[in-house]
Amino acid sequence: MRVPLSWLREYVDLPAGETGRDVAARLVAAGLEVETVEQLGADLKGPLVVGRVLAIEELTGFKKPIRYCQVDVGDANGTGEPQNIVCGARNFAVGDKVVVVLPGAVLPGPFPIAARQTYGKTSEGMICSARELGMGDDHDGIIVLPRETVPGTDAIELLELVDEVLDIAVTPDRGYCLSMRGVAREAATAYGLPLADPALLDVPQANADGYPVRVEDAAGCDRFTARTVSGIEPSAVSPIWMQRRLQKAGMRPVSLTVDVTNYVMLEIGQPLHAYDRSRLAGTVSVRRARAGEKLRTLDGAERALDAGDLLICDESGPIGLAGVMGGASTEIADHAVDAESGQVLGTTDVVIEAAHFDPVSVARTARRHKLSSEAAKRFERGVDPQAAPAAAQRAVDLLVLIAGGTAGGGVTDVVAPQPDRTLAIPADHPDRVAGTVYGRETVTRRLQEVGCSVSGTDVLTVVPPSWRPDLTDPNDLAEEVIRLEGYDNVPSRMPQVPPGRGLTAAQRRLRRVGRALAAAGHVEVQNYPFLGEAAFDALGLDADDPRRTTVKLVNPLNHEEPALRTTLLPGLLATLHRNVSRGSGDVALFETGLVFRPRDERTTAPRPPVDRRPTDEELAALDAALPHQPRRVAVALAGEREPAGWWGQGRPALWADAIEAGRTVARAAGVELIVRQDQHAPWHPGRCAALLVAGADGTERLVGHAGELHPRVVKAMRLPERTCAMEIDLDLLSADGEKPVTAPHVSAYPVATQDVALVVDASVPAADVEAALRAGAGPLLESLRLFDVFTGEQLGEGRKSLAYALRFRAPDRTLTAEEASAARDAAVAEAVARTGAVLRGA
């Protein structure tokens, strides 16, 4: 809602020096979201005056037609002589009144005006367009003023060019503030001043002579007021003051009748609709749409109606979507002159509708037809049902006053019984909500200022005003009291929070994982979870890969990406690509986040009632409709893991770095990772590790994969060669929880070191050899480390040598050489037995 300060002052006698910013601060404190205070004409400086065009000379020989005009500006130029002005616009004629800016003035921009040579003439100023004056961006044509304006009159004042406009974002509970009346009420309360309520009008009693109206759906329309005006002069235009107020409020002046309905809507908040009476067929009725009905709305769209749509109809059928938009068939006709007959065309007789519609019905219809209108916006948020007769009266008055119309004597007012909105609240309820003491008197006074009628002592009986349909609950009334007393005046207090237990184990674990990966040189990213089939194709997933089964969105931002991720890799690799393309070629990224895997059995979620807690079954049904949402961590690496430098060679990021990232995650999570050879898209079939953990019951479970990406994936995603990646399901990884670490016994006896080199088939995983050595070595083995892998001719084709350093130590004695050797021999024997290893050099 755009509120011109000059207009606001018509209803509240604000202190003279009060600026828009001052008023905004008061309104903000009262709960209105004043987004901006616009300064209209702040950099405008006169002389800017009314001129009368005396003569026009058409200049030719230029790229466009140019006019050289003589304009009478009265005494405004100090001489009384006509001003000579060059003008490029053509929408005016000799005798028209226009706005002239004289040399020395400054137009908004700022744009100083001086006499200047142009098109071979001296132009002593300009004839102004609305745009040049900052009145709106509608058109470039110059302003033609009403005939009665007098040359020489100050146009800054005439056109109310200097003003302040408060732009207020009206929250859904404050529909009444979509009107000058509502904002003025808040301003009056904030300043403690009386309100001149524009809806306080003398309205004649309803009578039987009014335009016939039949409401068939009282639930959808609980009030329908209709008035008639006849004999409107079709050529009458809206007065400048009305046009300016509409413009400042953000609406475009259209035609007098439409402007009047818009003006009254802005003033009182009641949307009005004007029908051309000559185009109405008989009784107007309000009903729901029937199957197959259609309506062409004012915006020209032909709309197939839904049975839920509330309609305004006449005997010809639908003529409007109630409270949303009128129909084209009964539209007010613009003033025009028929070229052949010279007959003056245009609406002369109108029926004014001021009705009250069910907010939900209007909202649904507006949403269904994707049709937002000023009327719908107001009805959805709640319009004062008691304001309808006054609003209709106001429109009638204006049409009579401005357009020379005659008010019809008939007054239609179909009213359904209004529900009882009486509330009872303990007088100290606002105190208990706020945590302070206002006292009954203050509570009563504040509620009365809001417009409630209040009675009672310990328990207050409160009837909210008709314009506040949002006041339905005791807390709504508490809020009114607290906001008017000032939120800043509520004391600050700390609640007595019971002792907490800090973060959960899972929360601490997630932090550790993030810190460990960052400490190991990975940079965290947070990608959007949206993707499409193309992402899976790029990863080379099989057609039946479960990762292709996704949760889909009805309304994705990008139709190429309608699904939610089932793996973190597409987003992560895309970000890696972005970094590489921006010149960061050596890059290691990680992300933690949820992935979304549909359940085998997919259901829709119920919508239980809200007047009670859902049953446990209902809650279970809610959760059953949601996909699995496990938390994952993924890493992607490319380029050099370590750069070359004065210290020596660099080192490219390897498959092993990806697997090591997995180990880093597992260590941070307090879990030991088991690595096995695997083949799994999108990884290189020979460089892919399955990552597993041993469960509490001893069974192993797969938690993720790591390694170098498949060259085809690298190519498809335009990644650097040998890009590596890792992805782990953190929930699976940590499914067994964490046990406290059992401290090892640290022996102070000397260590006995034994090295062994074992030759095995190249296909034998090192992990198997190591496992065998550990198993065979027994409890004396303190540690074991693979320090060399060697292949060569002397080993034979398809063989490799693995060299291990074994460290033996006893907790209670110095080991003899024989004991250490025996343990080593046992380790080797187990490796021989399990893996077919041959002790090298033996």
Place this chain on the structure above:
Amino acid sequence: MSAPNKSYDPVEVEALKPEEVERMRDEALAAVAAAGDLDALHAVKVAHTGDRSPLALANREIGALPPHAKADAGKRVGQARGAVNQALARRREELEAERDARVLVEEAVDVTLPYDRAPLGARHPLTTLTELIQDTFTAMGYTVAEGPEVEAEWLNFDALNLGPDHPARTMQDTFWVAAPDGGADSGVVLRTHTSPVQARTMLHGEPPIYVVCPGRTFRTDELDATHTPVFGQVEGLAVDEGITFADLKGTLEHFASAMFGDDLEKRWRPSYFPFTEPSAEIDLQCFVCRGASVGNPDRPCRTCSSEGWIELGGCGVVNPRVLVACGIDPDRYSGFAFGLGLERILMNRSGVEDMRDMVEGDVRFTLPFGMEI
């Protein structure tokens, strides 16, 4: 060693004469002094203190002397050997110091050489900011609650007093999840706020409840400099006996002071959220201009758009209707709730000018944030 009292040997006796011992000693000392490096000194040591050195040989003869002469000669030879050993040790020290001085100079390096060998990592500032906020509240005794990002419509809207026709529901620009048949009536959405986590906490717990709910949320805004369809929130909820608006004020003011310092003014404005009544917004004085930019075109402030205030978040007293839907007795308990937008806090706190920087994952943006914010 010779056996005692062997046959008389004039040479051996000669070696134990005082002047002869002195000569041997002086010779040794001179050789020590002349040793120019540690290798030479080692040779001197072997020559003059080794098994075959004159003093060692002389020492060997002491046992052959008559008893009355033994003590005298032993003392003489012992003193001489001591003097030589002392000189050797001193000279070794000198030579080692010389060598060290030389070698250490030779080993000098340019310590200003860069050593960017180990790759640097960093955590996303939105992650660390979330943690900082969580920690501020856990220090007050709150626990951290989490919930699904794909959420039931009922929990995201209905339970929070956002009925199907509530005007605020259309404001929220929700991503709807397709039903099994592809239709729109799945009853499942991408959560538009983390409030459903609060609802879940109430549905499955008992007051007193003091939780913060961090997480990702989703609305159908296109990404631009100031909007992102995926954004972070931290919401909080307190439900207990006697909770009031004053408790909310105290809590959020404490939080604001902890995050931004004690010296900034706070402003409370009425607002509207369906799930709270009364509802409020808390603004923080702009910490860049401290309000000096307001109405002062010569000193515009980008951080607060010259408004003087920065919106910190929305909050309010939990609407009793929400308590009812979540199974909490509104006659016994009341509560407050608040929501903080992470991106906006980060933009303000760290001067991030473009939302896209927080979204695109450019390492140049993230690296300077390091491990904590």
